[in-house]
Amino acid sequence: MGLFDRSGGKGAPFDWLVVGLGNPGKQYERTRHNVGVEVVELLGERHGAPLKSGRDNALIGEARFGTGIDAPRVALAFPLTFMNESGRAVAALIRRYRIETPEQLIIVHDELDLDPGVLKLKSGGGLAGHNGLRSITQHLKTKDYLRVRIGVGKPPNKERGASHVLTRVPARQRELLDVTIAEAADAVEAIVADGIDVAMNRYNSR
Numbered sequence: 001m002g003l004f005d006r007s008g009g010k011g012a013p014f015d016w017l018v019v020g021l022g023n024p025g026k027q028y029e030r031t032r033h034n035v036g037v038e039v040v041e042l043l044g045e046r047h048g049a050p051l052k053s054g055r056d057n058a059l060i061g062e063a064r065f066g067t068g069i070d071a072p073r074v075a076l077a078f079p080l081t082f083m084n085e086s087g088r089a090v091a092a093l094i095r096r097y098r099i100e101t102p103e104q105l106i107i108v109h110d111e112l113d114l115d116p117g118v119l120k121l122k123s124g125g126g127l128a129g130h131n132g133l134r135s136i137t138q139h140l141k142t143k144d145y146l147r148v149r150i151g152v153g154k155p156p157n158k159e160r161g162a163s164h165v166l167t168r169v170p171a172r173q174r175e176l177l178d179v180t181i182a183e184a185a186d187a188v189e190a191i192v193a194d195g196i197d198v199a200m201n202r203y204n205s206r
């Protein structure tokens with residue numbers, strides 16, 4: 001049985017798994033590395049599914065995006081494994097929610113290669129040196145999952161890479177990121193509603 005297989009587990013399978021990457025702990029809140037978490041938290045607020053402690057080393061919210069019995073079932077998650085071990089939690093969540101293909105997995109994360117506040121969507125592709133993506137790819141044995149990438153800009157030099165993503169953000173840039181986080185939540189909703197190709201055309205052209 002492969003990882004992406006709906007034959008196991010109990011209950012009806014979910015249509016989507018949306019994972020916001022970050023590190024647990026108050027010291028990491030509102031840092032560049034945790035913008036993915038903030039998107040998933042915002043989606044939980046919008047859809048009446050606040051993230052709560054659950055199994056599989058993650059905070060989880062279960063929502064329907066829309067009304068009616070046919071509205072997509074979406075699991076929202078924040079791995080509590082720290083960034084470098086994100087894949088361990090994601091693999092367990094895929095089994096739990098019986099996600100059938102990597103194209104039903106949306107990873108929301110910070111991106112050093114994009115300027116602060118830039119939002120880009122992507123299907124598959126490289127890892128851009130992101131430790132969370134590297135861990136997920138190792139555990140899933142595929143790069144074909146979807147990504148919502150939030151630009152946080154490059155550090156002044158390589159030696160300051162860790163402090164750049166793990167420290168609080170200056171106020172003006174923080175305001176910019178807050179706007180982008182809301183747009184990223186919109187983008188996740190667009191992927192669920194219309195598919196990745198339509199959503200990429202809409203958001204990548206901005």
